[in-house]
Amino acid sequence: MSPASYTCQCGATLRYKQDLVKEQGDVYPTWKCRECLSEVPSVRAEQIKHQHPS
Ligand SMILES: [Zn+2]
Numbered sequence: 082m083s084p085a086s087y088t089c090q091c092g093a094t095l096r097y098k099q100d101l102v103k104e105q106g107d108v109y110p111t112w113k114c115r116e117c118l119s120e121v122p123s124v125r126a127e128q129i130k131h132q133h134p135s
Pocket of ligand 1: 089090091092093114115116117118119
């Protein structure tokens, strides 16, 4: 399984859990870029949040 990553609109590459900021929503948490706080698509965030730098 290849690692997931997401390139944010601010140019940051999000690869690991610590690259995301969790914001608790009414039902589901939303995940945001730690650099610019724009929302990361939940499908992609679900993959990234399980990844840690080795
Ligand atoms: Zn960003």
